[in-house]
Amino acid sequence: EAxxxxxxxxxVAVTGGKVTLSCNQxxxxxxxYWYRQDTGHGLRLIHYSYGAGSTEKGDIPDGYKASRPSxxxxxxILELATPSQTSVYFCASGGQNQAPLFGEGTRLSVL
Amino acid sequence: xxxxxQSPASLVLQEGENAELxxxxxxxxxxxQWFYQSPGGSLVSLLSNPSGTKHTGRLTSTTxxxxxxxxxxxSSSQTTDSGTYLCAIDRNMGYKLTFGTGTSxxxxx
Numbered sequence: 001e002a003x004x005x006x007x008x009x010x011x012v013a014v015t016g017g018k019v020t021l022s023c024n025q026x027x028x029x030x031x032x033y034w035y036r037q038d039t040g041h042g043l044r045l046i047h048y049s050y051g052a053g054s055t056e057k058g059d060i061p062d063g064y065k066a067s068r069p070s071x072x073x074x075x076x077i078l079e080l081a082t083p084s085q086t087s088v089y090f091c092a093s094g095g096q097n098q099a100p101l102f103g104e105g106t107r108l109s110v111l
Numbered sequence: 112x113x114x115x116x117q118s119p120a121s122l123v124l125q126e127g128e129n130a131e132l133x134x135x136x137x138x139x140x141x142x143x144q145w146f147y148q149s150p151g152g153s154l155v156s157l158l159s160n161p162s163g164t165k166h167t168g169r170l171t172s173t174t175x176x177x178x179x180x181x182x183x184x185x186s187s188s189q190t191t192d193s194g195t196y197l198c199a200i201d202r203n204m205g206y207k208l209t210f211g212t213g214t215s216x217x218x219x220x
Contacts, residue, residue, distance in 0.1 A: 031206065042115075042197065042210040043154075058207065090154065094206045099144050099156040 003027070004103035006091050012109045019078040021106050023091030029101075031094045032074040034058075034066060036087040037105075043090065049074055081110045114138055115211035117198050123217045130185040132214045134198030142201040143174055144208065145183050149194045157196075158183070188218045 005024045013019045025032065030051045035043040045058030047066035055066040063085060065077040074093075078085055086109050094100035118133045134143075145157040158165055160172040160181060174181040185192060195215050199208035 033207070035210075040212060042212040043199075043208075044210070045207055048207060059209075092154075098206075099142075099159055100206055100208070101156075102154040104153045 004091055004093050004101050006089075006103035006106050008106060009104065010107045012111060013078075013081045014111055015082060017081050019081050019085075019108065019110075021076040021078075021089055021091075021108070023074045023076075023093075023103060024072050025074075025091075025093035025101075026072065027093050027095075027101060028071065029093035029095050030071075031096070031100070032068065033092045033094070033100060034064075034074070034076045035090045035092065036060070037090060038087050046076065046089075083110050086110045114209050115198055115200055117196075117211035117214050119214060120212070121215040121217070123219065124188050126188060126190055126218055126220050128188055128218075130183075130188055130192075130216060132183040132185070132196050132198075132216075134181040134183070134211060136179050136181075136198075136200050136209075138179075138200070138202045138209075140176070140179070140200035141203060142206060142208075143181050144199045144201075144206075145170075145172055145181075146197040146199065147194055148197060148213070152194075154197065185216075188216075190218045190220050192216060193218050 033048045034046045049068040067075045091103040092100035146154040162176045171184040195213040199210045
């Protein structure tokens with residue numbers, strides 16, 4: 001069964017700390033995405049990847065890095081977390097011509 | 112400005128009533144996708160409809176590409192339809208989606 005698994009599901013971080021959000025997909029999809037969802041903004045694309053070793057900037061990449069070490073895994077890294085990065089983060093994977101499948105989301109609070 | 116606008120922002124129905132959700136977009140869209148998000152949950156793809164009319168179950172989507180608008184009609188609403196409906200477009204080939212802020216639907220029994 002197609003699946004996108006995010007970890008952790010909830011995270012509390014301190015300002016200035018490093019945060020890594022992980023995403024694993026078992027769908028053999030080439031494309032993977034990281035979005036954040038905030039009230040009033042909908043979902044916004046942070047980074048995406050077309051395959052292992054590739055990462056591309058989305059619409060709001062500032063303050064975030066991404067890593068795609070393998071087909072299955074795509075991480076989002078906040079090197080110096082700030083309170084403005086408090087949000088719900090969604091990972092998704094998708095094929096060339098199909099709508100992405102989304103994970104369950106990670107709720108991040110930066111204090 | 113907002114590239115994808117959805118209306119209404121919220122909607123309350125009695126079970127059995129129909130719903131009409133609107134999505135207007137300011138850029139040419141090569142893909143248009145409707146998603147459902149359960150309260151506090153993840154997103155599930157409902158329909159992909161870049162042009163024309165598509166049906167699945169109680170859902171009908173009509174997209175008029177030249178007018179840059181799409182609608183989602185939900186017939187005979189059920190309490191389990193409650194949640195947020197999101198419209199998203201992609202301006203290029205591929206699925207780098209731009210989302211609207213959604214329509215929050217509440218169906219009362």
